[in-house]
Amino acid sequence: MNYPNQIDGVYGIKAAGSKKKTFVLWREVVMAYAAPAIMAGIGGLISADKGLQIGALTTIGGTSALVALILGLWLRSRGGRKRWIIGAPHLVVVGMFALAGALLGLFAAWVTSDLLGIFIPIDHLAWVGRVWIDFPLSGFIASTIVTWRWRLAVTTNFSSKRRR
Template identity: 65%
Template sequence: MNRMESTDKRRDVYGIASTDSRAKSFVLWREVAMAYISPAVMAGIGGLVTADKGLQIAALTTIGGASALIAWMLGLWLRSTGGKNRWVAGANRLIVTGTFTLGGIAFGLLAAWLTVYLLGIVWPFDPAPWVDRVWLDFPMSGAIASTIMIWRWRLTAAKN
């Protein structure tokens, strides 16, 4: 049996689509970690440069946390049904990324509105100082997380 027949048998038995060992698969926890770390580090650096303690704290909480949450939800969707949608996998990468970025901004605005609204109902006293930040932090985090997730997913899908 030659090498070509052996490779074909492995593809049939194990469902191997690619023999390129350099191509990495889409691993959700790794992508969510990148979606948390990237904006948190950049906002933390911005907070250090401007000496803004509020931005330094928000980098690890509202900015990084919202990015991780949105990336996790989008990653679960991409892993389960997103790859089966023809327009997500087949359309121009910039168009798909832009669409998901706008969707992430809209989701972030909705999350900010729900947070402020529900916190106003549950906590009738003067709101915490971080509540004013969510109007900027959540949409920005949604945009960053959506862009990172869909871009990296498309690169992985193209390689595999």
């Protein structure tokens, strides 16, 4: 007797030979760290900018990975329950989350550069000047990619379940 894969929708496991796209958080976080870190590292090597080379591995890659982790956890646990996320056009949802990621990055840059200076003398830390570009840009890129890929996985799985 041929039974449909009942655990496929529950645990997000991809059946052998299945065309369904799944959202695997650890892969998204690794890619969110590696992709901008590699690109910024190459840019730092080409321009001989030591600050960009170090920032690629710390503020750029780290912020991207952190945003991808936080957003991915939220989308996985609560995103599917929000009707406007599933029902709205793909580009609208991705654009809204990208804007939210950039704003979160700006807020993190403000906290890091202004409020942290109250408690710690940050005049000697060269990376603090970079956070105004690194944090919002990393938040924007990570939010865009994670939301795009999550939404593709959700709509693909949702539409395939409707056809059964």
